[in-house]
Amino acid sequence: MYMTPLDGYHRPDATWLLTSRPATKTKYLMYEPLPQGLALHDAVLLYAGDVRAGDLVIAEFGGKPAARVSVHLRTPYAADPHTVSDCPCAGCVRCKDFDGAEPHTLPGRDERWACLAPSDGEEPCWVYSVATPLAVIPAAAVRARTGRPAA
C-alpha cells in the first residue's frame, strides 16, 4: 500500500510503497510474522524522529532518499527512542562508528539522529537520521489489537 507521512513534512509528490511482508520460512524463520492481531494496514509512515515509545517498527525504505519501496525488518521491534548521546548501549558498533554523514533534518528540530532501540547486547542500536521514513504500527494500535504493549 502507498503511504505518506502523517505529519505533512513530506514533499507533496513523495509516497512510499509498503509491500507485503515476506512469507515466514518454516525452517529458518527468515521473517517473523507480525504479532497476532496486527496487520500491514495498521502501519503508518513516520519519520524516525517522530516515532514514539511502544510503536512497532516493521520496515525501512531502503536507506536512501530516493528509495521508496519498503525493506521489511526480519524482526519488528518496539521503539524505545532516545537521542544518540543519551543512548544506554555503552558504545555498540553503530553508535561508535557513526560515520558523521550529514543527515537530513526535520524542520524545527535540533536532533539529527535518533536511536529507536538500544542495543540488546547482540544486535546493535537502531540508529537513524531523524528524517528517515519508517513503516510503524502505532503503540495505540498495538495495544488495542493485541491487548498488550509491543514486546
Ligand SMILES: [Zn+2]
Ligand atoms: Zn548503540
Ligand SMILES: [Zn+2]
Ligand atoms: Zn542507542
